[in-house]
Amino acid sequence: MQTVVIPPHRLVFVETEPARCVFNLTEGVVKIYKMLPDGRRQVTGFIFPGDFLGLVQSPFYAYTAETVTEAKLCQFPRKRLEALLDKLPDLGDRLLGMASHELAIAQEQMILLGRKSARERVASFFLMLSKAAQRRGEQGNPISIPMQRGDIADYLGLTPETVSRTISRFNAQRLIQIKDDEQVSIVDPVALYKVAAGALRDAELGV
Amino acid sequence: MQTVVIPPHRLVFVETEPARCVFNLTEGVVKIYKMLPDGRRQVTGFIFPGDFLGLVQSPFYAYTAETVTEAKLCQFPRKRLEALLDKLPDLGDRLLGMASHELAIAQEQMILLGRKSARERVASFFLMLSKAAQRRGEQGNPISIPMQRGDIADYLGLTPETVSRTISRFNAQRLIQIKDDEQVSIVDPVALYKVAAGALRDAELGV
DNA sequence: CGAGCGATTGAACGCTCTCAAAGTGAGTGG
């Protein structure tokens, strides 16, 4: 086991590459994504401190991982992990719990991608960021948005332009207040929740 | 452990309900889905014979399961499963492997929902059905499509009309041949693969 | 034979994308 620090916008590992190590993120943000042959990209998740990375059964990584900010990672050789698994059966339970949790998140993301409008997606994204920040002990408001618009777009199944427009509109409608590209405060959390769930239409907000 | 047979279009269990049992499907097809408050639905997966159902860590089901066709299921009380887990540590490995596999499928579905066009989605769906049939020993062509258009639409993040139109178009372009609503033979598998991956555009197919 | 549900087909609309231009900020070098 070994700690590594990786600068922003660097690959941690690449899809289809042999899965030699498992990582635990201690600082920073990492995005994971898959690509289509023609270059289209889907960001399948963002990894925050405390989360694991590269936990797969198969001998190859199923996705690419890339730092968003500078990241500090604990690196375990997979073989070591397997040996540990034999000694500590409780560890297997925890891994199963984590996989189960990730699966639930993945299904939530499917309903977002398959059935939500652009504004519902962006509202859901802000709330996700806020909850993720709270889960690691920070206050959920204002939220820091370390990833760039293109990453958000590829996470939400939109274009960067649509993400930008939607954020601007939320700002004009006083749901949020934009400080800068990376900092947004939630002005009306209740309304934002309603928008995310599709219970509050654009027309009802004026502007 | 006990075997149950459930008629078509019946609920097996419902989201948020206490997760008392785990199921193993031995015959038939089941769909699992999540809903938004306003009724929009996302089918997150179809379950085929051999697959497990309701494997969650949390005390509540994370989604609703409903039969598509008549289904035969083996039902395990969850407590029994947990007891078994203590005795057979290898079982934990298999469960982890299954969860890991499901996660990979979920990520594949995310790229479909987030980045693929309607025709790419429908082509991918046909190939998925074909592969699923082959995996359980049937021949993958012609494919049987037991679910109705609305289910397919909610799985692919489309409307039933778009699914229908897309299938008709594939038929006219001689990629597939429609026998009836539930039976389709793949005429040009190579072209269908290319369409699914976005490497073959509509315009290149004439008609 | 009629009722009813699902599938198909058609026409028009609208949300998001595409293409394009202008704005903004960080980093670099003079």
Next chain:
DNA sequence: CCACTCACTTTGAGAGCGTTCAATCGCTCG
């Protein structure tokens, strides 16, 4: 310290894909 560059974001205008609304078709069942 300031001008320049370059990448990212924002904003605008127009186009297109999939949706919506509606009508027709076809099958199953009573």
